[in-house]
Amino acid sequence: MSFKDLFIEHDVPPEVQEWIKGEVEAQEARYSKIEKEMIDLAATREKWYQEFFDRITTLGYNTDGDDKMTINPADLPVKPEGCVDQVVWKYGVDGEESPDAQK
Amino acid sequence: MRPHIEPFCDRDEGFKHLRLPNFASGMHYKMLSFDGDTGACSMTVQFDGGYRRTPGFAWTEMEMIIIEGEMQVGEKTCRKGHYLFVPAGYAMPEMTSPKGCLALVMYNTGEPSHEESTQHHPLAQVDLYHDVDSYMDIPWAMGNVTKPSVAAGCLIKLLNFNPMSQAMTFLYCMTPGFYQDNISYHDCAEEGYHLWGTSWMMQFGDVPTGGYFWRPAYINHGAFASEYGCIALGRTDSKLFNHFHYNPWSTPVQNADRSAARIYQRDPLLYKWAFSEDHNHPHGPEDFEQTMLRRGDEEGHDTEHKSDGHTHDHWHGHHHHADGSEHQHHHHDGDSTHTHDHD
Numbered sequence: 356m357s358f359k360d361l362f363i364e365h366d367v368p369p370e371v372q373e374w375i376k377g378e379v380e381a382q383e384a385r386y387s388k389i390e391k392e393m394i395d396l397a398a399t400r401e402k403w404y405q406e407f408f409d410r411i412t413t414l415g416y417n418t419d420g421d422d423k424m425t426i427n428p429a430d431l432p433v434k435p436e437g438c439v440d441q442v443v444w445k446y447g448v449d450g451e452e453s454p455d456a457q458k
Numbered sequence: 459m460r461p462h463i464e465p466f467c468d469r470d471e472g473f474k475h476l477r478l479p480n481f482a483s484g485m486h487y488k489m490l491s492f493d494g495d496t497g498a499c500s501m502t503v504q505f506d507g508g509y510r511r512t513p514g515f516a517w518t519e520m521e522m523i524i525i526e527g528e529m530q531v532g533e534k535t536c537r538k539g540h541y542l543f544v545p546a547g548y549a550m551p552e553m554t555s556p557k558g559c560l561a562l563v564m565y566n567t568g569e570p571s572h573e574e575s576t577q578h579h580p581l582a583q584v585d586l587y588h589d590v591d592s593y594m595d596i597p598w599a600m601g602n603v604t605k606p607s608v609a610a611g612c613l614i615k616l617l618n619f620n621p622m623s624q625a626m627t628f629l630y631c632m633t634p635g636f637y638q639d640n641i642s643y644h645d646c647a648e649e650g651y652h653l654w655g656t657s658w659m660m661q662f663g664d665v666p667t668g669g670y671f672w673r674p675a676y677i678n679h680g681a682f683a684s685e686y687g688c689i690a691l692g693r694t695d696s697k698l699f700n701h702f703h704y705n706p707w708s709t710p711v712q713n714a715d716r717s718a719a720r721i722y723q724r725d726p727l728l729y730k731w732a733f734s735e736d737h738n739h740p741h742g743p744e745d746f747e748q749t750m751l752r753r754g755d756e757e758g759h760d761t762e763h764k765s766d767g768h769t770h771d772h773w774h775g776h777h778h779h780a781d782g783s784e785h786q787h788h789h790h791d792g793d794s795t796h797t798h799d800h801d
Contacts, residue, residue, distance in 0.1 A: 361518070361519035361545050361546045361566070361583065361586075362517065362518055362519070362546055362567035362568055363517045363518075363546045363579055363581050363582075365568075367497070367569065370478070371478055371479065371497070371569055374478060375494065375569060378489055378492045378494075378499070379494040381492075382461065382463075382492045385463065385466065385489075386461050386462070389463065389464065389465070389466060393662065396663060399663075400660070403660045404660070404706050407639065407660055408704075410639050410681075411639055411640075411704055414639070415639070417609055417638050417639050417702070418640070418702065419605065419607055419702075420606070420607040421610050426704060431704075432705040432706075432707065435707060438707050440706075442662065442677075442678065443462050443464065444462055444674070445461045445462055446461060446462070447462065447647075447674030447676050447710045448674075448710045448711050448714045449674070
C-alpha cells in the first residue's frame with residue numbers, strides 16, 4: 356500500500372531499522388491470531404450466510420443505495436466443492452493462493 | 459505491503475512506549491497495521507499529560523485525528539475530532555498536551571520520524587497542509603460519493619482527497635438500525651477505525667469502539683449492520699468503487715478478475731489498449747500529462763507579452779499586425795530596436 360506521493364528520501368538509523376523488524380514480527384503474531392479467530396468463527400458465519408440468503412430472496416438485495424432486487428432462490432450461488440470458507444487473505448491478490456489455485 | 463488485519467480491536471492490547479530518535483518521551487502506541495517494506499503504519503497513540511514535542515517535520519506524510527483530550531499545536535487547540543493532514547517535510551510548530559490526549563496517528567509513506575526544525579524541508583508540498591475540527595465544522599453528507607452507493611444511513615464527512623489517486627480520508631457513521639444486504643469489494647485498499655460504536659460485517663462479526671481493519675483490495679466484506687450506530691475514520695489508497703455481489707465464497711483473485719471483466723465490458727477499447735502485449739508493462743500505460751516536456755522557465759519563452767488578438771510581439775519567427783501599422787520589435791542579433799513600415 357502506498358499513497359503514491361509525499362515521501363522524502365532519508366537515511367534510516369539502525370535503531371529504527373531494528374524497531375521496524377520488531378514491529379514486523381509483532382504483526383505476524385497479530386495476523387496469526389486473527390486468522391485463527393476467523394477460522395473459529397466459521398460455523399457461526401455459515402449460519403450468517405444462510406440468513407443473508409434468506410433476506411436477499413425475500414426482503415431483497417441492495418443493488419445501489421436503497422434500491423433492492425429480490426434474488427430468485429435458483430440464482431443463489433453454490434458453495435464450491437471442497438471450498439474452505441476463508442475471509443482473511445494475508446496480501447489479497449498479491450502472493451495469496453486462492454482456493455482455486457490450491458486445487 | 460501491509461497484510462490484511464481484520465478484525466482487530468486496540469482495546470485488547472496494551473500501550474508500548476515509542477522510543478524512536480528525536481521523539482519526545484511520553485508517547486505510547488498500539489500498532490494497528492504496519493508496512494514492513496517502508497515502515498508506514500497506523501497507530502493509536504496516547505500522549506501523556508505534559509507531553510511536549512519540539513517544532514519539526516516528518517520525512518513522510520502524516521495524518522492525525524484526536525480521539526480524546528486536547529493537543530496544543532502552536533497557537534491552536536485541537537480537541538476531540540480535530541483532523542490534521544501534514545505533508546512530508548512540513549515543519550509543525552511545538553505540540554504540547556498539558557492534560558494528555560488519545561489520537562489516531564497514521565504515517566503514510568515511511569516510518570514515524572521527527573526532525574527538529576522550524577523550517578519546512580525544501581521538498582515539502584506546504585500548500586497541502588490542512589486541519590479541521592471534523593466534528594464541529596463539517597456537516598454530514600450522504601454516503602453516495604460513488605455509484606453504486608452504500609445504503610441511506612451511512613453518512614460521510616470528507617477530510618482529505620488526493621486528486622491524482624483519488625485516495626480519500628473521511629469520517630463515516632452508520633445511523634442506529636443501519637443495514638445493507640450485499641457483499642462488497644473494492645479495487646483499492648481500505649482502512650477503518652471505530653472512534654465510537656459497533657458495526658457488524660457478515661465475514662468478521664462485530665467491530666466495536668477501538669475496532670480496526672486494514673483490508674487489501676478485492677477482499678469480500680458485508681453484509682453490513684449497526685444496531686446502535688457508530689462513527690469511524692476511513693481511508694482508501696486510491697479510487698473507491700463498490701463492486702457489489704452476493705457470493706460469499708468468491709476469492710480475491712476471482713473478484714479482481716471480475717473487476718477486469720467489468721472494464722472489458724464497459725470500456726473495451728481502453729481494455730484492449732491497456733492490456734495488449736505492447737503496452738502491458740510494470741509501470742502501466744503512460745499518462746502524457748505527467749511526462750510531457752513543459753516550457754517551464756526556459757529562456758525565450760516569455761509569458762509577459764499579451765495580445766489583443768491583432769498585434770503582438772514574441773520570440774519566434776513571425777509576427778502579426780494590421781496592414782500599414784507601425785510597430786517595434788527586437789532582433790536576436792543584438793539589442794537594436796527599429797521601426798519600419800509594411801508594404
